[in-house]
Amino acid sequence: MRMIGRRIAAAFLALFLLAGIGPTRAGAASAEGIAMHGEPKYGPGFSHFDYVNPDAPKGGTLAMAAIGTFDNLNPFIVKGAAAAGIGLLYETLTTTALDEPFTEYGLLAAKIEVPDDRSYVAYELRPEARWHDGRPVTVEDVIFSFETLKAKGLPFYRAYYANVAKVIQDGGRRVKFVFDGTPNRELPLIVGQMPILPKHYWEGRAFDQTTLEPPLGSGPYKIKSVDAGRSIVYERVKDYWGADIPVNRGRNNVDIIRYDYYRDPNVALEAFKAGQFDLRLESSSRFWATGYDSPALQKGLIVKEEIPTEGGTGMQAFVFNIRRDKFKDPRVREALGYAFDFEWTNKTLFYGQYTRTKSYFANSELAAQGLPGPDELKLLEPYRDRLPREVFEKEYEPPVTDGSGNNRDNLREAVRLLKEAGYEVRNGKLTDTKTGEPLAFEILLDQGGLFERIVGPFAKNLERLGIGVSLRTVDDAQYENRLQNFDYDMVIATFGQSLSPGNEQRDFWGSEAADQPGSRNLIGIKDPVVDALIQKIVSAGTREELVAACRALDRVLLWNHYVIPQWHNRVTRVAYWKKIAHPATMPRYGIDLFAWWVNQTEAAQVEAEKKGIQANPN
Structure with a gap:
């Protein structure tokens, strides 16, 4: 689970190395992925996660709703209300597979190394990893991120990384997190979930203050436009360095992602039925049972789907x-x-x-x-x-x-x-x-x-x-x-x-x-x-x-x-206009909306039928 935003909750426990990878140092082994228990599902050289469509078409626009307002583009601090979707700008060292209880695979990191006693974890950064300004992601960026998040970020980071004694450069593109000896078998995994920030961008800027200046990231999207408190638009980075690595193949398919803000869920639901945005995760049983009745639903333009999930509900x-x-x-x-x-x-x-x-x-x-x-x-x-x-x-x-x-x-x-x-x-x-x-x-x-x-x-x-x-x-x-x-x-x-x-x-x-x-x-x-x-x-x-x-x-x-x-509830309720498509296989432990895509043919038909409904609402 990605560790970006305030209401995040995840964590993990034990560690075993990917089978078949030979030792690199005494008592240590290097791998593409590490699992909580047993071995990772995906072995060396895997091409993509099973719950994605590796040939998913790229393009189109996905509009979604957010409630309330926002006044900040830095989601890592206590101050302000962060904009929806802002985590799309950033990458982590590793990423989670949603069809396993908890396994981490390399994202910014190409290899992960841990010793038998789990006293440290080392990550070898991918040489191709780049910030949106073209500069490489470096070990210095990783160390800066750790120090900055602990010192100036949400209190969550201080608690989460409390047992990390130090972070050092360990030659070339290797960064090593050394632990303090307190028994904590999950640390090699959760350290990999840390969002990595560009040191050269934040030097000279106040990290602990709110900002509406679009920040620099290394992720699949960057900010296209901001209307403070009203909307934010992201565009897919066309030369994104990680587009074809295994953990990303079949993901990040939409060209434009837009979040429009509404004052309350009632207004947002009416806007959805009118076609003002495309997809809605529904938390209200009343809305789900009675709120979606509309000409668009009757004509099959809106799809209501209940997707079972096996993860804990907390x-x-x-x-x-x-x-x-x-x-x-x-x-x-x-x-x-x-x-x-x-x-x-x-x-x-x-x-x-x-x-x-x-x-x-x-x-x-x-x-x-x-x-x-x-x-x-x-x-x-x-x-x-x-x-x-x-x-x-x-x-x-x-x-x-x-x-x-x-x-x-x-x-x-x-x-x-x-x-x-x-x-x-x-x-x-x-x-x-x-x-x-x-x-x-x-x-x-x-x-x-x-x-x-x-x-x-x-x-x-x-x-x-x-x-x-x-x-x-x-x-x-x-x-x-x-x-x-x-x-x-x-x-x-x-x-x-x-x-x-x-x-x-x-x-x-x-x-x-x-x-x-x-x-x-x-x-x-x-x-x-x-x-x-x-x-x-x-x-x-x-x-x-x-x-x-x-x-x-x-x-x-x-x-x-x-x-x-x-x-x-043991299902996730999703309503979407039928121009949105998703893979036939869904992950067991969550929903990866970024593995969904826009069907351009359906999109054109939806727009045509939407105009017909607007002209003849009854």
């Missing part, structure tokens, strides 16, 4: 900010969970399309199941006196209702927990008996309105308990700023998970990240037990150890009631 939830005193007691957090009626919400608002989330690693083998097994107990027993007893005695299940909308029994249980935590109703308000303060909080929402209809019924149930709840919807820039500075009581957030979690768990739940503005520890967790279990994940030496550590962490997070779990 956790989407109402997230408590436990930096706030009102949410420090886990009994209060648990009680508020009884006010969310998922069954009614799914039936009434979602057309029954979703599954309730019960794990931070949902839809994967990493999710805790039943009671802890022997391998999990070995990790949990040393902390028994510091953990909720339910971790050892019960399988986590969120509150359940009959879906009728009458969740009186659950609200009674909420009252019991709140009373136990020291609250009682006074003059219609739930009040802390020690401080005399009523319990009230704000739920912060991003603009767009999609969650307001979901949060509204939840808020009404909370009000029935005597809790004062206000909903605050703000624009995208203000929302990002408040998230980065932890200025909220409750938000709705998603913690995405890969099939091989690792370093990013520190940024999600680690104590050090809790006080770092811009980190993804939105909850504010500071728990030595959580830190210890994260280290077990990072240092796991086998798949079995990784699974046990993830399940143990899952139980601890769930039974501390840091969030109110929401829901997940």
Whole structure:
């Protein structure tokens, strides 16, 4: 998974070398790819990934939508709202195959070398790799990128590369990352995901400040035009150095990629149906069920497709900010969970399309199941006196209702927990008996309105308990700023998970990240037990150890009631105008939109029929 942007979540664990490559140094071997476990699927000299069409036609325009606004073309810093698609400008040392749980293959790097003890990783840069100004990508650029991202980039980078002791030039075009000895078997893979920046471009420029000057990259696209806050257009680099290397063959097929910004998803959907843009990933069950009805859909000009994916879905939830005193007691957090009626919400608002989330690693083998097994107990027993007893005695299940909308029994249980935590109703308000303060909080929402209809019924149930709840919807820039500075009581957030979690768990739940503005520890967790279990994940030496550590962490997070779990879906919903085509074989663990292409013949027909619809809308 590419490590560009704020809401990125991926990481990985172990390392084995590609078979058949002879040793280059004592105890080390050089390869085109490295895998988490076993061997990479694609052997030496492979021509392309199986889920691409190597003969896909080039050309055409792909228009997509973004919501809100943007004021920055540097996606690697805390400040500003970065433009959609800006990662297209940059390349990484390696890239991931989406039909494997986690394997990295060389992108900027032609070869990857690791020793048996995994104390370092070395990359040999491709001699043909070039920046868009024609200058070569150098080892100096790699070292500059590492140092700059750690010093001035998002806090994510400091957490992710915490165990890298130094980066050095190791002769010619080789760059070597030396690790500090902390057990971390994933580092040789995740270091390869680092975006590489041009040192000569950024010297003399303020990296930590927002900018609307198109930056220099080495990727398949460059910026063609920018209308700040409204649209951004990318054009395919015609002499792109990496167009024909195996990991790129059959990809980056569209000549022009345009992102138009809309104020909310409702307006964007209407624009899509009118043919203002070409492809839409749909997150709203209501829109998917009823929102696409239109003459274009009826005529077959719009295609709706549900694409199964086997990757983990992570956790989407109402997230408590436990930096706030009102949410420090886990009994209060648990009680508020009884006010969310998922069954009614799914039936009434979602057309029954979703599954309730019960794990931070949902839809994967990493999710805790039943009671802890022997391998999990070995990790949990040393902390028994510091953990909720339910971790050892019960399988986590969120509150359940009959879906009728009458969740009186659950609200009674909420009252019991709140009373136990020291609250009682006074003059219609739930009040802390020690401080005399009523319990009230704000739920912060991003603009767009999609969650307001979901949060509204939840808020009404909370009000029935005597809790004062206000909903605050703000624009995208203000929302990002408040998230980065932890200025909220409750938000709705998603913690995405890969099939091989690792370093990013520190940024999600680690104590050090809790006080770092811009980190993804939105909850504010500071728990030595959580830190210890994260280290077990990072240092796991086998798949079995990784699974046990993830399940143990899952139980601890769930039974501390840091969030109110929401829901997940096991398909990706994509709507597109029929001029867009994709390969017959889709990857198991995601969707590679850049392996899709524009059918020029269909495009001409679509435009003609679109004019007919506009002339006769009925």
